Amino acid sequence: MAYRITPQVYEKIKHFARFPQTGVSLRQMVMFGQNPSQGTLLRASQFLADELPIRIAHRVKELDNLPHNLGEMPSIVRVKNWYAQSFEDLVNFPKPELPQSIKERLFVNSNNSANKLPDNVPNPSATSITTAAKPSVPIGHRYYSNVDGIEWPPEVRYYNEKFTKMIEAIKRRHDPVVTTVAQGINEYKKHKESDVIDIDIQAFLDRFYMSRIGIRILIGQHVALNRSPSRSDYVGIICTKTNIAQTVQEAADNARFICEEYYGLFRAPEISLHCPNDLTFTYVPTHLSHMLFELLKNSLRALVELFGDDVDEYPPIKVIVAEGKEDITIKISDEGGGIPRRNIPLVWTYMYTTAETQTLDPNFSQSDFKAPMAGFGYGLPISRLYARYFGGDLKLISMEGFGTDVYLHLNRISNSDEPLH
Numbered sequence: 001m002a003y004r005i006t007p008q009v010y011e012k013i014k015h016f017a018r019f020p021q022t023g024v025s026l027r028q029m030v031m032f033g034q035n036p037s038q039g040t041l042l043r044a045s046q047f048l049a050d051e052l053p054i055r056i057a058h059r060v061k062e063l064d065n066l067p068h069n070l071g072e073m074p075s076i077v078r079v080k081n082w083y084a085q086s087f088e089d090l091v092n093f094p095k096p097e098l099p100q101s102i103k104e105r106l107f108v109n110s111n112n113s114a115n116k117l118p119d120n121v122p123n124p125s126a127t128s129i130t131t132a133a134k135p136s137v138p139i140g141h142r143y144y145s146n147v148d149g150i151e152w153p154p155e156v157r158y159y160n161e162k163f164t165k166m167i168e169a170i171k172r173r174h175d176p177v178v179t180t181v182a183q184g185i186n187e188y189k190k191h192k193e194s195d196v197i198d199i200d201i202q203a204f205l206d207r208f209y210m211s212r213i214g215i216r217i218l219i220g221q222h223v224a225l226n227r228s229p230s231r232s233d234y235v236g237i238i239c240t241k242t243n244i245a246q247t248v249q250e251a252a253d254n255a256r257f258i259c260e261e262y263y264g265l266f267r268a269p270e271i272s273l274h275c276p277n278d279l280t281f282t283y284v285p286t287h288l289s290h291m292l293f294e295l296l297k298n299s300l301r302a303l304v305e306l307f308g309d310d311v312d313e314y315p316p317i318k319v320i321v322a323e324g325k326e327d328i329t330i331k332i333s334d335e336g337g338g339i340p341r342r343n344i345p346l347v348w349t350y351m352y353t354t355a356e357t358q359t360l361d362p363n364f365s366q367s368d369f370k371a372p373m374a375g376f377g378y379g380l381p382i383s384r385l386y387a388r389y390f391g392g393d394l395k396l397i398s399m400e401g402f403g404t405d406v407y408l409h410l411n412r413i414s415n416s417d418e419p420l421h
């Protein structure tokens, strides 16, 4: 039977939505997650058991208050039900039953300054996402802190495993959120017979997808710490030695392959890379790959559409990586003809594409778009959210009639606050 939000659950959601969200920086996650004991993991699950329902409740509330009648579109209602269902799973999950002595030990180290995580600094990109950004609650030592030095009874491991399974299922339930919201926007556009996305809807989508990134990082990180055997250089999903040259090369190979398949080319345009081979930094490699792949795909497409699919050679795409104290910047330059200046603001809006629009299957349940060459108009705005998430940014400058330069700034200090609102 289809899930319905009961009035009691609604009341609870409203209650939770009154609490502020607590941000976690990349740096805090790295410091916390090194060789966690079962007790530390238990504290982390307690943090998530408090934090995730708050974040989810904020989203349900927002989905309820959408401008115009977007909230009534069937796909948006579907998404709201997923959020409410996950909220219920979290708040109904039983608290751990532990002997008193263990409970006491669990919080014993929490005032130990050696275990205290550094406070966040304001995210330099947060203000451009929302004008009403409130600072999130400092994480301090309340939640994530290492508790060690004792034998943890089997109940602790058992609880950690069950909790991990539950949040993994939530992550899976939310896999098709981006495509389903996109479907909802399509429904809305048809309804109002216009192609333009209102500014308020655009702002909602930025906040909504940004929050989704945060929730998925928290869950992904927790699952990885509980599940995966520890790999050197990795703390959960974060790699402390993310190699830029290697990541660009892999994204370039993938994008060129897709381009060759899509246009039936013998050889896709070349991509030349200027980057020290040993340049590494702390980042989530899957995010970096995703952004680079999307940007390179755009440049490849622009070149093939400008020069045609039957030329012997295209002007190569140049990828230049610069290492500053604060940022690592990756510039991608193509000679694909650029974008008319009038259209520049549009490239950051969702659903703006010059490719033939793809139809979205309403029952589509894949986690992300399965890489066609182009067609949803999500590549740039979503990549910018990923970049901003950890304090970076994405900028695009075009010379119409010549080509486009995209600057991907990645913040290497990585202690900026999560952009929550």
Ligand SMILES: Nc1ncnc2c1ncn2[C@@H]1O[C@H](COP(=O)(O)OP(=O)(O)OP(=O)(O)O)[C@@H](O)[C@H]1O
Pocket (backbone or CB within 6 Å): 294, 298, 299, 302, 334, 336, 337, 338, 339, 347, 352, 353, 354, 355, 372, 373, 374, 375, 376, 377, 378, 379, 380, 381, 403, 404
């Ligand atoms: N390097 C570029 N050169 C020329 N035009 C570009 C470039 N990058 C983006 N664009 C324009 O911006 C539009 C939006 O790009 P975006 O990456 O957001 O979506 P898309 O590539 O159309 O679809 P997808 O969701 O599959 O990424 C493109 O359709 C294209 O018209």
